[in-house]
Amino acid sequence: MYSxxxxxxxxxxxxxxxxxxxxxxxxxxxxxGSLSTIAVTLSFIxxxxxxxxMLGFPVEERKHVVSLFTWISAGTLATxxxxxxxxxxxxxxxxxTGVGSLIHLYxxxxxxxxxxxxxxxxxxxxxxxxxxxxxxxxxYLLMFLGWEGVGLxxxxxxxxxxxxxxEKSTTSEAAxxxxxxxxxxxxxxxxxxxxxxxxFGSLNYDSVFLQAAGLEKGNSVIMWMxxxxxxxxxxxxxxxxxxxxxxxxxxxxxxxxxxxxxxTMVTAGIYMVARSSILYALxxxxxxxxxVIGLLTAFFAGTIGIVQNDIKKVLAYSTVSQLGYMFLGxxxxxxxxxxxxxxxxxxxxxxxxxxxxxxxHAMHEEQDIQKMGGLQKYMPWTYKxxxxxxxxxxxxxxxxxxxxxDEILWKSFANGSAAYWVIGIIAAxxxxxxxxxxxxxxxxxxERFDPHHVHxxxxxxxxxxxxIVLGVLSLIGGFVGIPHVLGGSNAFEEFLExxxxxxxxxxxxxxxxxxxxEISLMLVSVVVGLFGMYAGWKxxxxxxxxxxxxxxxxxxxxxxxxxxxxxxxxxxAVIVTPIKQTSDKFLWKIFDVKIIDDALNVSAKTIDKxxxxxxxxxxxxxxxxxxxxxxxxxxxIGWLIAR
Amino acid sequence: MIPLSHYLLLSAVIFSVGVVGxxxxxxxxxxxxxxxxxLNSVNLTLVAFSSYLGDxxxxxxxxxxxxxxxxxxxxxxxxxxxLFRNKQTVNIDDINILKW
Amino acid sequence: xxxEQIVFYSLAVVTIFSSxxxxxxxxxxxxxxxxxxxxxxxxxxxxxxxxxxxxxVHILVYAGAIMVLFVFVIMLLNLGDTHKxxxxxxxKKIIGIAFGLAFFVELLYLLGFGTTRSISQQSPAAPExxxxxxxxKVLFTKFLFPFEVTSFLLLAAIIxxxxxxxxxxxx
Numbered sequence: 001m002y003s004x005x006x007x008x009x010x011x012x013x014x015x016x017x018x019x020x021x022x023x024x025x026x027x028x029x030x031x032x033g034s035l036s037t038i039a040v041t042l043s044f045i046x047x048x049x050x051x052x053x054m055l056g057f058p059v060e061e062r063k064h065v066v067s068l069f070t071w072i073s074a075g076t077l078a079t080x081x082x083x084x085x086x087x088x089x090x091x092x093x094x095x096x097t098g099v100g101s102l103i104h105l106y107x108x109x110x111x112x113x114x115x116x117x118x119x120x121x122x123x124x125x126x127x128x129x130x131x132x133x134x135x136x137x138x139x140y141l142l143m144f145l146g147w148e149g150v151g152l153x154x155x156x157x158x159x160x161x162x163x164x165x166x167e168k169s170t171t172s173e174a175a176x177x178x179x180x181x182x183x184x185x186x187x188x189x190x191x192x193x194x195x196x197x198x199x200f201g202s203l204n205y206d207s208v209f210l211q212a213a214g215l216e217k218g219n220s221v222i223m224w225m226x227x228x229x230x231x232x233x234x235x236x237x238x239x240x241x242x243x244x245x246x247x248x249x250x251x252x253x254x255x256x257x258x259x260x261x262x263x264t265m266v267t268a269g270i271y272m273v274a275r276s277s278i279l280y281a282l283x284x285x286x287x288x289x290x291x292v293i294g295l296l297t298a299f300f301a302g303t304i305g306i307v308q309n310d311i312k313k314v315l316a317y318s319t320v321s322q323l324g325y326m327f328l329g330x331x332x333x334x335x336x337x338x339x340x341x342x343x344x345x346x347x348x349x350x351x352x353x354x355x356x357x358x359x360x361h362a363m364h365e366e367q368d369i370q371k372m373g374g375l376q377k378y379m380p381w382t383y384k385x386x387x388x389x390x391x392x393x394x395x396x397x398x399x400x401x402x403x404x405x406d407e408i409l410w411k412s413f414a415n416g417s418a419a420y421w422v423i424g425i426i427a428a429x430x431x432x433x434x435x436x437x438x439x440x441x442x443x444x445x446x447e448r449f450d451p452h453h454v455h456x457x458x459x460x461x462x463x464x465x466x467x468i469v470l471g472v473l474s475l476i477g478g479f480v481g482i483p484h485v486l487g488g489s490n491a492f493e494e495f496l497e498x499x500x501x502x503x504x505x506x507x508x509x510x511x512x513x514x515x516x517x518e519i520s521l522m523l524v525s526v527v528v529g530l531f532g533m534y535a536g537w538k539x540x541x542x543x544x545x546x547x548x549x550x551x552x553x554x555x556x557x558x559x560x561x562x563x564x565x566x567x568x569x570x571x572x573a574v575i576v577t578p579i580k581q582t583s584d585k586f587l588w589k590i591f592d593v594k595i596i597d598d599a600l601n602v603s604a605k606t607i608d609k610x611x612x613x614x615x616x617x618x619x620x621x622x623x624x625x626x627x628x629x630x631x632x633x634x635x636x637i638g639w640l641i642a643r
Numbered sequence: 644m645i646p647l648s649h650y651l652l653l654s655a656v657i658f659s660v661g662v663v664g665x666x667x668x669x670x671x672x673x674x675x676x677x678x679x680x681x682l683n684s685v686n687l688t689l690v691a692f693s694s695y696l697g698d699x700x701x702x703x704x705x706x707x708x709x710x711x712x713x714x715x716x717x718x719x720x721x722x723x724x725x726l727f728r729n730k731q732t733v734n735i736d737d738i739n740i741l742k743w
Numbered sequence: 744x745x746x747e748q749i750v751f752y753s754l755a756v757v758t759i760f761s762s763x764x765x766x767x768x769x770x771x772x773x774x775x776x777x778x779x780x781x782x783x784x785x786x787x788x789x790x791x792x793x794x795x796x797x798x799x800v801h802i803l804v805y806a807g808a809i810m811v812l813f814v815f816v817i818m819l820l821n822l823g824d825t826h827k828x829x830x831x832x833x834x835k836k837i838i839g840i841a842f843g844l845a846f847f848v849e850l851l852y853l854l855g856f857g858t859t860r861s862i863s864q865q866s867p868a869a870p871e872x873x874x875x876x877x878x879x880k881v882l883f884t885k886f887l888f889p890f891e892v893t894s895f896l897l898l899a900a901i902i903x904x905x906x907x908x909x910x911x912x913x914x
Contacts, residue, residue, distance in 0.1 A: 645751050648854055655851065660765075679778065702794055703878075714899070724907070
């Protein structure tokens with residue numbers, strides 16, 4: 001079965017090629033959509049088969065590398081296109097193909113009637129192909145290929161409705177922003193890879209990790225390497241300071257937000273950190289940086305989410321915040337916990353996005369939650385599944401988000417510090433609050449839309465099925481990782497642990513066996529979460545005046561949050577404008593025009609003038625040529641004589 | 644007896660006169676005639692060497708030079724005719740289309 | 744002075760004179776006539792060199808064919824008008840004459856210091872070499888291939904001349 005791994009990537013590639021070349025000619029939307037969906041589903045089936053086979057193997061034999069062909073062989077750099085199947089990559093593959101196929105199915109209904117129907121599915125399949133290359137690669141170069149590839153697809157899909165306006169500018173501006181901000185991160189990643197190649201002489205996982213295992217902790221080269229690679233992660237996974245692109249990425253169609261900007265692509269950064277866990281384990285400084293950045297992102301993005309009025313924007317900031325949690329987990333050495341959250345987050349955030357898509361669809365492209373309300377009775381199934389997603393993300397006991405979030409919070413307390421835990425728990429409360437604000441404003445309370453023009457309706461079946469499947473997964477997805485204190489076996493962590501053994505050996509984390517503390521911390525977080533939920537629900541269904549008063553009492557804070565801490569403006573003023581000014585005033589008008597162009601023009605003019613002198617010799621009169629001819633003979637004979 | 648060098652000297656004189664003619668005359672046909680003059684001076688040299696050295700190769704070469712001269716005269720005069728037809732002149736100062 | 748010397752020097756003087764006249768004459772018809780004289784003298788010189796065949800062929804080809812072509816073209820184009828192409832002394836002419844003289848001086852220098860000065864006697868085989876029989880033998884044995892190639896050259900020249908001189912080129 002392991003040898004079938006190439007099939008996993010082959011199907012989406014075939015789907016991409018088929019739709020890319022013939023999609024425009026196939027007029028039937030159903031064929032185009034099903035083709036892509038089936039391609040991804042087939043990948044999922046193959047991945048699931050491999051996963052089941054893997055479970056049958058003893059732990060030591062679960063890793064396999066399937067080499068396809070030599071990709072680059074130059075000097076000491078020898079890279080194959082090879083897929084590494086192990087616990088980590090198969091988990092990511094299952095998430096990508098599983099959630100991916102559900103979202104593809106959903107898109108058949110959501111994108112119905114769109115002009116670029118075939119284009120959409122082409123990009124989506126290309127994205128799946130690239131993402132699978134990213135997670136299945138057995139070396140950093142192929143991972144980087146996938147990394148760039150998903151960035152490209154993200155760009156293409158954010159700007160999918162390139163003719164539409166988005167907020168103050170256009171969707172293509174948002175796409176460009178995403179691409180450029182990602183480029184900054186990718187640049188860091190690339191430097192990290194260069195450092196890696198210089199240090200280890202290879203980019204293959206096996207070779208690098210084997211050599212890294214022999215190194216001492218606190219190596220400064222490794223520290224810089226991991227810091228640069230983490231810069232790449234902050235770009236791809238939308239962390240401070242490079243998170244600014246993700247909220248704007250909501251300009252794309254909602255399934256794209258669900259698939260790329262919530263469930264899969266943005267978790268690539270966490271996957272990369274987890275994959276390189278041994279390197280990060282060697283650099284405690286980097287680990288601390290990751291934890292702090294993750295924590296800050298989780299907190300600040302959450303606070304922004306409180307006041308946003310665009311349904312997708314709220315979810316976008318929520319995604320940024322949840323990604324912060326995942327990094328917090330990785331930063332304190334709980335890689336398995338981080339990935340657990342990746343998985344559950346993929347379920348409930350995809351669910352929430354798809355639910356919001358159904359709402360937007362029903363409201364005729366209206367995204368402002370202030371103009372919604374009371375949708376519960378029009379779209380009961382969407383409401384129920386959305387509620388499940390909200391409960392899961394808020395950490396309602398025994399739903400998927402509860403287990404994964406608690407795992408991270410507990411590890412941040414046990415391996416990190418109490419401060420991490422306190423901020424984390426506040427952020428969790430904020431999450432619960434704004435999620436229930438969102439639910440209340442959208443589905444509950446009074447109807448604030450114009451009933452004459454807007455007739456909300458339940459979503460079609462192709463859209464509902466994915467919602468229900470994801471809803472079920474959000475409900476029960478956490479049971480694969482029930483912690484020991486609650487009587488579970490934490491099967492998830494156990495399954496993934498072999499991948500992180502080397503890292504754990506380096507980190508030498510203290511073993512905490514304090515079930516009492518763990519239980520009480522868990523209770524605190526549950527209480528905070530429940531309080532947040534209740535507050536969000538109560539204020540925004542019944543006591544709106546509390547929110548309004550708060551906004552009026554603290555106008556400064558409110559505006560700061562509403563304007564997202566003015567980070568975009570800050571970047572604009574500090575980075576973008578100076579670069580533009582320098583490019584315009586110096587690089588273009590002085591350097592390019594005065595130096596480069598003039599150097600070119602002057603040399604051309606010099607040649608022209610010199611040629612003008614010599615040109616006169618070439619006057620076309622044969623006799624003059626004869627004279628020159630004779631002069632040449634005279635010279636040659638004279639030279640022969642004089643010699 | 645006449646030494647070889649006298650033949651060569653005579654040939655050199657004729658050749659030089661031909662060179663001057665090519666460089667100074669403006670009438671294309673006269674220029675042509677001067678070229679024939681130069682060819683003939685070379686022929687004289689070749690025949691002289693042939694006789695003085697007792698080798699027939701020189702006379703063979705003269706034979707081939709004549710063939711080339713005949714061909715050249717035919718083509719060259721045809722060119723002059725077509726030029727005259729187009730430009731109404733055989734003044735080679737006015738014929739400067741041999742550029743660009 | 745032997746008879747041989749008298750013949751050579753008188754022919755040489757006439758040759759040089761007629762060559763100069765070819766260049767100097769304003770009327771191209773006169774130039775052509777002097778050139779014919781020149782060719783006859785050269786034919787005589789070939790005879791003094793015991794090259795009978797070459798002498799005859801020379802007269803036939805040059806005086807008989809090539810010069811007729813020249814005169815024919817001159818007449819055809821009606822270039823007898825001497826005023827139209829009157830050459831005046833100008834910079835170009837001075838340069839041309841100077842270069843010609845310089846060229847002559849260089850040739851003289853080469854002649855004066857060359858090894859040819861020592862050869863003063865025709866080869867005893869010379870009378871035999873010049874005969875038609877000997878030349879034919881060599882031409883059709885040793886030089887057969889170049890001889891055949893000349894036929895292509897002449898064919899090409901015929902075609903080229905016809906095409907160039909035609910009134911209108913067929914498109």
